[in-house]
Amino acid sequence: MKKTLSLFAFLAVLILPGMLMAQEAEQPAPIVTAVENLSDAVEDMAPLDSGNTAWMLTATVLVLFMTLPGLALFYGGLVRSQNVLSVLMHCFAIACLASILWVAILYTVAFAPGSCGWLGGFEHVGLKGITTDSMQGNFPETIFIMFQMTFAIITPGLIVGSFVERMKFSAILLFTTLWLILVYAPVTYWVWGGGWLFERGVIDLAGGIVVHATAGVSALLLAKMLGPRDGFPKRLHIPHHPAMVMIGASMLWVGWFGFNAGSQLAANNAAGMTMLVTHISAAVASLTWMGLEWFKNGKPGLVGIVTGMVAGLATITPASGNVGPLGAICLGLLAAIVCYFACRVVKEKLKIDDSLDVFAVHGVGGIMGTILVAVFGTAAFGGTGVENVGQQLGVQLTAIGAVVLWSLVATFIIVMICKCTTGLRVTTEVEHTGLDQSEHGETAYQFE
Numbered sequence: 001m002k003k004t005l006s007l008f009a010f011l012a013v014l015i016l017p018g019m020l021m022a023q024e025a026e027q028p029a030p031i032v033t034a035v036e037n038l039s040d041a042v043e044d045m046a047p048l049d050s051g052n053t054a055w056m057l058t059a060t061v062l063v064l065f066m067t068l069p070g071l072a073l074f075y076g077g078l079v080r081s082q083n084v085l086s087v088l089m090h091c092f093a094i095a096c097l098a099s100i101l102w103v104a105i106l107y108t109v110a111f112a113p114g115s116c117g118w119l120g121g122f123e124h125v126g127l128k129g130i131t132t133d134s135m136q137g138n139f140p141e142t143i144f145i146m147f148q149m150t151f152a153i154i155t156p157g158l159i160v161g162s163f164v165e166r167m168k169f170s171a172i173l174l175f176t177t178l179w180l181i182l183v184y185a186p187v188t189y190w191v192w193g194g195g196w197l198f199e200r201g202v203i204d205l206a207g208g209i210v211v212h213a214t215a216g217v218s219a220l221l222l223a224k225m226l227g228p229r230d231g232f233p234k235r236l237h238i239p240h241h242p243a244m245v246m247i248g249a250s251m252l253w254v255g256w257f258g259f260n261a262g263s264q265l266a267a268n269n270a271a272g273m274t275m276l277v278t279h280i281s282a283a284v285a286s287l288t289w290m291g292l293e294w295f296k297n298g299k300p301g302l303v304g305i306v307t308g309m310v311a312g313l314a315t316i317t318p319a320s321g322n323v324g325p326l327g328a329i330c331l332g333l334l335a336a337i338v339c340y341f342a343c344r345v346v347k348e349k350l351k352i353d354d355s356l357d358v359f360a361v362h363g364v365g366g367i368m369g370t371i372l373v374a375v376f377g378t379a380a381f382g383g384t385g386v387e388n389v390g391q392q393l394g395v396q397l398t399a400i401g402a403v404v405l406w407s408l409v410a411t412f413i414i415v416m417i418c419k420c421t422t423g424l425r426v427t428t429e430v431e432h433t434g435l436d437q438s439e440h441g442e443t444a445y446q447f448e
Contacts, residue, residue, distance in 0.1 A: 048135070052139045053140065054267075055262070055266070060143060060258065062254065063255055063259050063262065065251060066255030066258075067095055067154045070254075072091035072092065073245075074249050074251075075091070075356060078164075078239045078245055078356050080237050080240050081434075083434050084240065085442055086435035090157075098149070098153045102148075103127055104126055105181070107149070108123060108124035110185045111192070111193045114195070117196030119189060151188075151259075154211070156180060156215070161357070161358040162219035162223040163223060166431050174418050178417065197398075201392070206317045207317055208314075209370055209403050212369075216359040217403075219354060219362075223355070223358075229355065229431065233348065249307075250306075252309075263320075270321060274321055277327070281312040281329075286336075287305070287308070289304055289305060289309075292304075292340050308339075311339040311361045311365045314335070315334070317366060318366065321385065322385035323376045324384070326376075327382060338365075338368060345360070367400055370399070371393070371396050374395075374396050
């Protein structure tokens, strides 16, 4: 569009002088004014890039695809058959709730310019002032709003894995509402919206801090305060549908390209490298986790290999804009080893029933990737974005420390509010029966 208008302006400059000569001498002013106005219009037009716009539309759909149906199926296959619908319901309801909250208040708090480094402004409450002409760089701001909304959807969705099979649906809705307002939105502003961590130069391309650290730490504390499922840890239930787990995990893998590469906010060279290293880390972590299980159990498991994939993706996420292929291989290898043993530590040593290993996989992975980007993002490992390792490492550690502390404090307060209002847990009888029938009046499978 800009090139077309520039051509019109150029042609006008060529043609109008001839027209001017054919007119009376006392009428030059309107013609000169017309040419000046056209040039001003060309300069003032927003430089919309149709390629970037199309890519961001696609990336937005991919990230939403991660939650619905990806995460829902991944988590749904990991629980007992009498709880699968409750997990699907949790993911779907959270997606709807987070969307409304994002429009109402979360977007403006997370991304509108603020008067301090801790919280965004309120100029876009209810998306006030956002029109079809509003731009975010060279694509419409409405797409940026939707893209970031999908991150606000999946982050509390991850926490679902820590409380499956035992938490009240009403408590889940209240917890999600308060958590998005008190934890997710402020941290998003700190890191991405221009807040105090952004100003310090923290590196977190797609959410090692904003998504995985916040969700993982909050999930661990929630699981601790909620208490374990009946029979834990001596009687653990195996996943009821490993095939469903693999299908959901595969959707997560595909959607993660929108998650990471889309966070470059452009269809450019950086997005291509981000996509490549994301894939490499996932593949390396998958095979490494499979090898660890094979060595320990004597057989490679399907659930294990896809869990390794998720660990690799969570770990590469904050670093994917700064590392090269070598760094991605290193991160994928470390992701599988560290997260594999973290799962055992949480359940066997800490005795916390983080049911689907949200902290061990997402929390540990995201925190590790956030810290190690200061090392693997250097030129020595083929990285592109880190020059002073010591300084950057200090910034990354400061960010992790602050976000972890805030997530713990806020989550504790939120859980106490839920205890005093809706209550947290279903009864033991309901837990044994299953949440599908007791909470939602439906069953996933009919065996008649």
